[in-house]
Amino acid sequence: MHLNFITRTGALQREVAITHAIVAGWTSRDAAAMEQHIAELEALGVPRPKATPMYYRVAATRLTTSPRIEVCGTDSSGEVEFVLLQLDGQRWIGIGSDHTDRRVEAMGVTISKQLCEKPIGLDWWLFDEVADHWDALVLRAHVIEDGRRVLYQEGPVTVIRDPRELVAGYAGPGADLPEGTAMFCGTLAARGGVRFAPRFELELCDPVLGRTLRHAYDVEVLPIAG
Numbered sequence: 001m002h003l004n005f006i007t008r009t010g011a012l013q014r015e016v017a018i019t020h021a022i023v024a025g026w027t028s029r030d031a032a033a034m035e036q037h038i039a040e041l042e043a044l045g046v047p048r049p050k051a052t053p054m055y056y057r058v059a060a061t062r063l064t065t066s067p068r069i070e071v072c073g074t075d076s077s078g079e080v081e082f083v084l085l086q087l088d089g090q091r092w093i094g095i096g097s098d099h100t101d102r103r104v105e106a107m108g109v110t111i112s113k114q115l116c117e118k119p120i121g122l123d124w125w126l127f128d129e130v131a132d133h134w135d136a137l138v139l140r141a142h143v144i145e146d147g148r149r150v151l152y153q154e155g156p157v158t159v160i161r162d163p164r165e166l167v168a169g170y171a172g173p174g175a176d177l178p179e180g181t182a183m184f185c186g187t188l189a190a191r192g193g194v195r196f197a198p199r200f201e202l203e204l205c206d207p208v209l210g211r212t213l214r215h216a217y218d219v220e221v222l223p224i225a226g
Contacts, residue, residue: 001015001016001018001063001064001065002014002015002016002065002122003015003016003065003094003122003123003124004122004123004124005092005124005126006123006124006125006126007125007126007129008129008209016087016180017180018060018063018085018180018181018182019060019180019181020057020060020177020178020180020181020182021057021058021059021060021062021063021118021181021182021183021184022055022056022057022058022170022177022181022182022183022184023055023056023058023098023113023118023183023184024053024054024055024056024166024169024170024183024184024185024186025049025053025054025055025056025109025186026038026049026051026052026053026054026186027052027053027160027161027166027185027186028052028159028160028161028186029158029159029160029161029162030159033159033188033189034052036189037187037188037189040189040190040193040194041102041105041194043193044102044105044106044194045103045105045106046102046105046106046109047106047109049109053161053166053169053186054109055169055170056109056110056113058113058114058118059114060182062114062116062117062118063096063117063118063120063182064117064118064119064120065119065120065121065122065215066117066119066217067216067217067218068217068218068219068220069099069116069117069119069217069218069219069220070117070219070220070221070222071099071101071116071219071220071221071222072101072115072221072222072224073103073221073222073223073224074196074221075101075102075103075104075196076099076100076101076102076115076116076196076219077099077100077102077190077194077195077196077197078097078098078099078119078141078143078197078200078202078217078219079097079098079099079100079141079153079187079188079190080095080097080139080140080141080152080153080187080188080202080203080204081095081096081097081098081139081184081185081186081187082094082095082096082137082139082157082160082163082185082204083095083096083120083182083183083184083185084127084163084166084167084177084182084183084185085124085181085182085183086176086177086178086179086180086181087179087180088179089176089179090126090127090128091126091127091128091167091176091177092124092125092126092127093124093125093126093127093130093163093204094120094121094123094124094125094204094213095120095121095139095202095203095204095213095214095215096118096119096120096121096182096184096202096215097118097119097120097141097200097202097215097217098113098118098184098187099116099117099118099119099200099219100112100113100115100116101115101116102194118184119200119215119217120182120215121202121213121214121215122215123213123214124213125206125211125213127163129209130206130208130209133206133208134157134162134163135156135157135158136156136206136207136208137156137157137204137205137206137207138154138155138156138157138204138205138207139153139154139155139156139157139160139187139188139202139203139204139205140153140154140202140203140204140205141153141154141200141201141202141203142200142201143197143199143200143201144197144198144199144201145197149201150192151191152190152191152192152197152200153187153188153189153190153191154188154191155188157204159188160185160186160187160188161185161186163185166183166185166186167183170183196219197219198218198219198221199216199217199218199219200216200217200219201214201215201216202214202215202216203215
């Protein structure tokens with residue numbers, strides 16, 4: 001896929017091959033916030049995780065930069081997340097949505113992660129350029145409901161474990177992610193509860209450097225014939 005790699009000195013578009021994808025779940029730094037997210041998913045029938053964090057492998061072909069995805073029925077929803085990408089020995093940061101079928105999630109989290117495409121943004125920042133002020137960054141998502149743009153998620157990245165800690169938890173202390181690997185790193189509680197929406201808009205804001213990563217996608221519902 002074609003992605004844009006942005007540094008303080010310029011930007012470069014290039015075609016890359018992402019060969020491994022991981023969804024890190026239950027990654028909150030705050031035990032109370034994580035309990036809130038676990039509780040809202042439990043209300044949908046999703047069992048509690050066996051450990052925190054959990055690392056779920058996802059088919060890399062599920063990743064997409066398309067502004068539109070297709071899902072079966074209206075039981076799925078998006079989640080704004082920052083995403084790590086290991087490429088040419090460097091770590092990049094982007095945004096994505098761990099779009100998940102919630103009905104199937106109640107039956108098995110691992111399988112549910114495979115059923116929906118995982119939208120990611122086109123633009124990526126060099127992680128080293130935000131590392132020294134990482135805790136200042138903010139995640140935000142809006143949905144379109146009944147024709148209105150509604151705030152769905154918002155909060156500082158400090159709600160989620162530091163990305164370097166998540167990498168170490170998966171790859172081992174001092175190690176990087178394998179080359180060509182993308183990792184979704186966790187999300188925030190949804191305002192008003194987890195729910196379907198026909199459009200999802202997500203962003204990662206850097207108030208220190210005055211820039212924002214943005215992506216949005218529409219959700220087309222396919223009929224469930226039986």
